[in-house]
Structure formats: C-alpha cells, structure tokens
Amino acid sequence: MILPILRHGADVLHTPAAPVPAVTPEIEQLIDDMIQTMYTAPGIGLAAPQVGVGLRLFVADISVGRNPADLLVFVNPEFVEREGMQLEDEGCLSVPGFNATVARPARIVLRGLDREGREQRVEARELLARCFQHEMDHLDGRLFVDHLRGLQKDLILRKIRKLSKTGRW
Numbered sequence: 001m002i003l004p005i006l007r008h009g010a011d012v013l014h015t016p017a018a019p020v021p022a023v024t025p026e027i028e029q030l031i032d033d034m035i036q037t038m039y040t041a042p043g044i045g046l047a048a049p050q051v052g053v054g055l056r057l058f059v060a061d062i063s064v065g066r067n068p069a070d071l072l073v074f075v076n077p078e079f080v081e082r083e084g085m086q087l088e089d090e091g092c093l094s095v096p097g098f099n100a101t102v103a104r105p106a107r108i109v110l111r112g113l114d115r116e117g118r119e120q121r122v123e124a125r126e127l128l129a130r131c132f133q134h135e136m137d138h139l140d141g142r143l144f145v146d147h148l149r150g151l152q153k154d155l156i157l158r159k160i161r162k163l164s165k166t167g168r169w
C-alpha cells in the first residue's frame, strides 16, 4: 500500500521517534508499505515519521530499485562511527520542491536490526552516508532545513508558510 507522505509542519516530523519494541507482523507490513511508498515517490530513503509513524525505523535504496542488494531496512539504528565531512545538495520527500547544501560526515557506520529483526552493521560513504544521516535526522525529529541558517532557512520557511496558507502544501 502506498502511504501518504507528510510534509514539513506535521508534528510527527518535528518530534523524536520512539524505539520499535519488536519486529511484529504489523511492523513488517509497515516496512513493505514504506518500501513501496519510497519507490513510488521516488526517493532514496523514507523514515517512519514521514508516513505518520513515530517509530525509529527507515528504509533506503540509493539505486531506487535498480539493484536489489541496495535495499536496506534499519530498525532502531544507532551510529557506531562518524568521520570526515562532505558538502552536497540535499532534498527531502517531506520538503518537496526545495533543496540546499548540507554538511554531513563523509563516512559512517550504522548498527541496528534488519527487517527480520537480526542485528546488522553497515558502513556507508558518500551518498549512502548522506542518506543514512538524513534518515537518522528524521528519527530525531529533524529535517534538512533545520541544518540551514540565516537567509537561506528563512526563505525556505517563508515559502512553505505561503504555500500552506494557500492550501498548496
């Protein structure tokens, strides 16, 4: 099932998510729906708060379905390592139409559970490292615009407010 993706301004996107107590059949169904929603969008990652579920879970695939091995599911992920720095343009399915350059560590290691509830540990660089950190931010109630400052941030927030007022957000 394709789920509606919430946009900047929805409370659940600005609130830290809670740990997933157990990988139940309901959680497995949510994971399947999130994967389908991510591919349909299309996007390279989707976190549970973006579909209105305040749980620490995300799906990612930087190949957007081209390489099955690139599909990753992380339940209750935690950073193990973070190092270096990369500066790239970034967008978000919950902030459609906007993007900005965000500084992120260049290499990270993430550990957590996979979709079967087994422990996994994944090392990521470049785009995958950026994707993981973007999704981890979602689980902490942060969006990429929260990393911006000054005029750039004001401009995006002002445009979002304007779109919201006219019912186009």
Ligand SMILES: [Zn+2]
Pocket: 091, 092, 093, 094, 134, 138
């Ligand atoms: Zn996002």
